[in-house]
């Protein structure tokens with residue numbers, strides 16, 4: 001287990017500030033997720049931590065040692081990429097054993113470690129196969145096992161689940177999470193998928209345009225977004241934002257419900273909600289529409305649990321409400337969250 005610290009790290013590619021003066025510190029043994037839209041600099045940051053990209057400025061520390069100018073192999077880090085890059089001509093056993101063989105580890109120890117890692121990922125029965133005889137999920141497990149035999153003190157993962165279909169992805173996610181808790185190795189995981197980030201992360205780092213916008217637990221990120229970018233990037237559908245003067249009022253779709261259901265929740269704010277579209281999704285219903293004066297009506301979404309069977313028709317206006325404690329306020333100009341509600 002180890003701590004990774006990033007101090008004032010920047011990376012410029014010509015004019016492009018891929019990573020812009022980032023400070024970040026992991027907690028030992030945590031699962032930290034770097035989340036952000038394509039091109040926000042997540043991969044570049046991860047590659048700098050791994051030592052395969054050189055920072056333009058700043059320092060990287062692992063276990064309190066500055067490693068900024070040390071080559072990757074001295075960092076005791078294992079990185080698994082989007083493409084697993086298994087050696088096609090080698091069996092699963094030899095693929096997993098490869099990093100140990102190159103280090104000159106003796107045969108008996110290699111056998112022991114390969115079997116340990118294979119057991120960890122439940123791939124013992126695949127050891128004699130070649131990568132082409134494996135499913136996508138199995139290949140992924142082999143890649144993870146190969147990274148783990150080195151017993152790295154830090155594990156870096158760059159969208160390792162992105163090649164899997166939805167069902168496999170969900171089970172691979174659970175597996176990865178359980179495995180990480182079992183081994184307790186500090187893990188930094190890159191994704192642009194907010195569902196994945198919420199499900200996997202002890203903490204999430206939300207990035208945009210090379211900068212960190214917020215670091216927090218999934219719950220903090222979801223309920224107390226630092227700014228309108230985080231509020232709308234995390235959550236699907238995103239947080240509703242209504243403009244009043246220089247303050248934006250935000251609320252999550254699941255907090256915006258028919259007023260008649262709002263008994264006993266305390267103080268609520270009520271809006272006339274003109275419904276323009278509904279989507280029945282089984283477990284829930286999404287209701288789209290507008291609130292506010294016709295001249296500057298704002299588009300908002302309500303997410304109703306499937307258990308709410310009230311008839312809601314397109315073209316009609318209903319009274320919808322949000323508990324006051326679920327309102328969030330943002331400064332319109334900076335986008336930053338503020339405690340100040342609209343005047």
Ligand code: ATP
Nearest residue numbers: 013016018036037038039040041042043044045192
């Ligand atoms: P994605 O999710 O699409 O992988 P990302 O958040 O990981 O995106 P990066 O790959 O870190 O983003 O890229 C950040 C920025 O740096 C992008 O604008 C990208 O075009 C640029 N960039 C990355 N690598 C290079 C490079 N080798 N040369 C020039 N520009 C680069």
